[in-house]
Structures are given as structure tokens and as C-alpha cells.
Amino acid sequence: MNDSRRNGAGTYDVPAPVFDQDRAEKAVRELLLACGEDPDRDGLLDTPARVARAYAELFAGLYTDPESVLNKTFDESHDELVLVTDIPMFSTCEHHLVPFHGVAHVGYIPNEQGRITGLSKLARLVDLYAKRPQVQERLTSQVADAMMKKLEPRGVIVVIEAEHLCMAMRGIRKPGARTTTSALRGILKSSPSSRAEAIELINGRTR
Ligand SMILES: Nc1nc2c(ncn2[C@@H]2O[C@H](COP(=O)(O)OP(=O)(O)OP(=O)(O)O)[C@@H](O)[C@H]2O)c(=O)[nH]1
Numbered sequence: 001m002n003d004s005r006r007n008g009a010g011t012y013d014v015p016a017p018v019f020d021q022d023r024a025e026k027a028v029r030e031l032l033l034a035c036g037e038d039p040d041r042d043g044l045l046d047t048p049a050r051v052a053r054a055y056a057e058l059f060a061g062l063y064t065d066p067e068s069v070l071n072k073t074f075d076e077s078h079d080e081l082v083l084v085t086d087i088p089m090f091s092t093c094e095h096h097l098v099p100f101h102g103v104a105h106v107g108y109i110p111n112e113q114g115r116i117t118g119l120s121k122l123a124r125l126v127d128l129y130a131k132r133p134q135v136q137e138r139l140t141s142q143v144a145d146a147m148m149k150k151l152e153p154r155g156v157i158v159v160i161e162a163e164h165l166c167m168a169m170r171g172i173r174k175p176g177a178r179t180t181t182s183a184l185r186g187i188l189k190s191s192p193s194s195r196a197e198a199i200e201l202i203n204g205r206t207r
């Protein structure tokens, strides 16, 4: 299976990687040794295998194509905003490999044919892109771009609010600092009134 990735030079296709459990276990054992720990002591004996399995899960979005969750669509004569707010989101900062987490708000205006998708699929899309080594900005635009490609809607809005543990538990140590990123596409970018409606609904939601 091929997957589209982006670097500074644009979009390119790479074969989807597979998770190498054995290699990951060896790397975790090495890391424990590098930290001055004894990976053979009782409490750490199963840790390399456990951590490797955890990473296979945390990076599951590398081994399947997230866009494929939008393969199933249905037609419904709804051509106004569909917005799912407060989707819990857990991802991994690619700089420090520690979590960043928060909520995603995902909305779109279906096209004239009214091509819509199941609401859970929007949460699945966020989940799969989040399950990669990420930066918040790229996560936000990947979700928006996948929706534009697969649903061909009139517009898309994705807003993610997150706390980065690399800013909370180390480094600058500012727990509670939240980062908001947005990606607007189509009419939700170009039309001030459509954009304002969506942003108002996101800002005015009840928690
Ligand atoms: N733009 C962006 N930056 C991020 C994200 N996650 C982490 N970072 C930042 O990535 C930067 C990495 O900076 P470096 O100077 O290379 O690493 P560092 O010495 O560990 O930086 P400090 O965190 O400031 O201690 C830091 O400023 C992080 O806050 C993200 O999702 N988006």
C-alpha cells in the first residue's frame, strides 16, 4: 500500500511501513541501558516488549491509510454545516516523543450532491493521523486535506486545541499552556460569513 507523505519539497508516495517489534524491543532495552537502568531487574524484564507494543499502537496511523476511513460515504440532501466538536485527541510530539493531547473540532459543508460521511469516521480520521509522530500544525492540515480529497465538500474547518507535555513536564515547564491550530479549506476559508458561523459554533459550544 502506498501512502502520501509531505516534506518541504511537496507530496511524495512511500510504501507504508510495518512495525518491527523485535527492533523496537532491542531499542527500548538499549535506551534503558543508556539511562543507567538495569533492564534485567525484575520490574523491567517485560518492559521492552511492553513499550514496543505500546508504540505499535501509538503509531498505528503509520501502518494504515487514514484517508481510507472516508471510503464509505452516503448521499443525503444536506448542504449546510456538519460540525463535530470536542473529539478527544491524543498524539505524540515528533520532537520529543511525548504526548500532546486535547480536542479536535471538525466540520464540513457537503457538496451539492450532499455527499456525507458517518460522524464517527471524522473522529476515526483524527485518531489515525494523531497516531503518528506529529506536529500539531501538520495533524490539523492532514485531517482537513483528507476530507477535501475524499468528500469533495464545499468547505472544511478543523480546529485542534492541545496541551503539549514537552512544554509542561520538561523544558519551559508551562503546564496548562494550550495551543490552537486551524485549517480552513474551500468556502469555509473564502466566505467570511460561513467561517464566522463555524467559529461561533465552536467557540460557543457547551462543555
Ligand atoms: N510548531 C510546533 N512546535 C512544536 C510542536 N511540538 C513541540 N514543538 C516545539 O518544538 C521545538 C523543538 O525545539 P528544539 O530547540 O529543537 O528542542 P528543545 O531544546 O527540546 O526545545 P525546548 O522544548 O524549548 O526545551 C520546541 O520549541 C517545542 O515546543 C508542535 O506540534 N508544533
Ligand SMILES: [Zn+2]
Binding pocket: 093, 094, 095, 096, 097, 098, 164, 166, 167
Ligand atoms: Zn515536543
